Amino acid sequence: MREPVVSLRTYTLTWLALLGLALATTLIGLLNLGPFSMAVAILIATAKAALVVAFFMHGKYESKLVRVIIAAGVVWVLILVSNTLGDYITRGWLPVPGK
């Protein structure tokens, strides 16, 4: 029998960290941070997702091939969001000739 990939202790610590971060998200949400409230919530959510992928989904322990695939997914979402917003947010920054 091989050793389990991740120990019970690591799973439990991950679980507690996720619960703690979820609580932090809610408490910080009660404050009025203006435009930053969404940014902070997304930032904490990303940290939680990273914990889930690394430990619950064994991402930290998988082969390089699997890790490249995971990274490709993250990069793809970044391209999608940043390029789309790059279009929508910058519309109206410059006048359109003839309009």
Add this chain to the structure above:
Amino acid sequence: MSKLDSVFELKSPDELQLREQFSTPDQQRETAMVGMWIFLITEVLLFGGLFTAFTVYRVSAPHAFDLGSKDMEIVLGSINTAVLICSSYTMALSVYYAEVGNQKLLMLFLLLTMFVGVIFLGIKFTEYYFHYLDHKVPALWFEEHSSEAPKIQLFFVFYFIMTGLHALHMTIGLGILSVLLFRTLLGNINAEYHTPIEIGGLYWHFIDIVWIFLYAIFYIPGLHLK
């Protein structure tokens, strides 16, 4: 003696559940993992498109989307977030007990994961019911008197589509877990071969990650307005 022979000498392919196109159990496992992760990336494309659309409309109407977010059931939503994190934990423990070959605890934690998953869906539909009572269901019964009404309605359209798609994934996840439970019951899962449990676990954790982001974008921005 080749690598292949040494594998077959120890155990018959049947016992190892090794399919003939693979040289080693490790190779077979890795192939399954790569396949599952690629599938999950296609799921990222599916939800990623919705998240991007939501962000574009939020950027164009931040105040209206905050007002919509104010009407979320924050207590139920927060409880549900904790519930789903707990179900991910029990799923992780299922994988752990599959790896050590403890079938009884594996089945117990699979059942527990399903039980907690059903609780999540129950709370989710209770939320939907409250939105219905609040007249906040677009197309069915939507009342809003502020000047931002159309944009707030758009917020709720996103809310129902995205959490609905998430709930659908949860339901499929429950189906997958039932199959895994059945296979464990038949004795197909052991310390040497438990890839199906790992694959099912990946799917379940992925659903958890989607919810983590749904919670952040729908429930949090309007919280300070309550």
